[in-house]
Amino acid sequence: MSRPVIIALDFPTAAQALVFLDQFPATTKLTVKIGMELFYAAGPQIVQAIEARGHAVFLDLKLHDIPNTVESAMRVIGRLGVRYTTVHAAGGHVMLAAAKRGLVAGAAEQGLPAPKLLAITQLTSTNQAMLNTDQQIPGTVQASVVHYAELAQASDCDGVICSAQEVGAIHAAVGTDFIAITPGIRPATAAADDQQRVMTPTAAAKAGSNGLVVGRPITQAENAVRAYQQILTEWSAAND
Numbered sequence: 280m281s282r283p284v285i286i287a288l289d290f291p292t293a294a295q296a297l298v299f300l301d302q303f304p305a306t307t308k309l310t311v312k313i314g315m316e317l318f319y320a321a322g323p324q325i326v327q328a329i330e331a332r333g334h335a336v337f338l339d340l341k342l343h344d345i346p347n348t349v350e351s352a353m354r355v356i357g358r359l360g361v362r363y364t365t366v367h368a369a370g371g372h373v374m375l376a377a378a379k380r381g382l383v384a385g386a387a388e389q390g391l392p393a394p395k396l397l398a399i400t401q402l403t404s405t406n407q408a409m410l411n412t413d414q415q416i417p418g419t420v421q422a423s424v425v426h427y428a429e430l431a432q433a434s435d436c437d438g439v440i441c442s443a444q445e446v447g448a449i450h451a452a453v454g455t456d457f458i459a460i461t462p463g464i465r466p467a468t469a470a471a472d473d474q475q476r477v478m479t480p481t482a483a484a485k486a487g488s489n490g491l492v493v494g495r496p497i498t499q500a501e502n503a504v505r506a507y508q509q510i511l512t513e514w515s516a517a518n519d
């Protein structure tokens with residue numbers, strides 16, 4: 280399985296996202312994440328425009344609603360030809376299974392492979408105190424994340440989104456074939472911003488992460504292409 284460095288295209292307009300991508304040589308095929316900000320602004324058209332350039336798309340809309348609504352929405356997402364998409368594990372078993380059904384059905388309608396369904400565990404902006412006080416979940420962040428990984432696997436998801444800090448425990452619990460994609464990635468010198476559970480690309484690779492999601496350290500760098508290449512080089516070297 281390939282281990283991508285996924286660039287989070289957290290931009291407010293399609294134009295800004297495309298100008299950002301124009302900095303890369305046309306032969307460079309990326310995996311990019313379209314999240315709520317860009318999708319709400321630019322819709323399925325931006326997904327298609329980016330796919331038409333040959334990039335793989337991770338459509339990160341973090342669905343969390345009643346099972347019927349999630350199934351119907353996932354059916355639409357399944358038709359878009361994206362490689363990964365997300366749902367909140369906190370929605371529970373029935374909702375997660377409905378998400379998978381919708382995704383598989385939508386992809387089949389277009390004769391496409393189903394996108395990988397990744398369940399959000401605990402956001403990387405959540406720390407121990409927030410878990411125990413805001414969410415009123417007792418115990419450790421790691422225990423909650425591993426629980427959600429087990430729930431996601433039992434509900435037919437393909438993997439989870441988590442901090443690289445929990446990847447070892449997740450793979451020990453559910454096996455190394457279960458995908459663990461990790462945001463909250465910061466090169467050693469970068470600011471953490473609003474992220475609470477961060478790791479460097481090297482540490483994430485050593486922990487067994489199946490792919491990185493990186494936004495601001497690339498999109499807000501003075502030289503975005505160089506920032507991406509430095510992270511890719513560090514990640515690839517540590518994965519060897």
Ligand SMILES: O=C(O)c1cc(=O)[nH]c(=O)n1[C@@H]1O[C@H](COP(=O)(O)O)[C@@H](O)[C@H]1O
Pocket residue numbers: 287289312314339365399401402403404440441462463464472474492493494495496
């Ligand atoms: O689902 C995600 O991608 C996600 C989950 C999570 O727990 N933490 C997290 O940061 N993300 C996303 O990963 C990206 C991280 O961006 P940066 O903090 O700028 O690198 C953003 O697009 C977030 O929406």
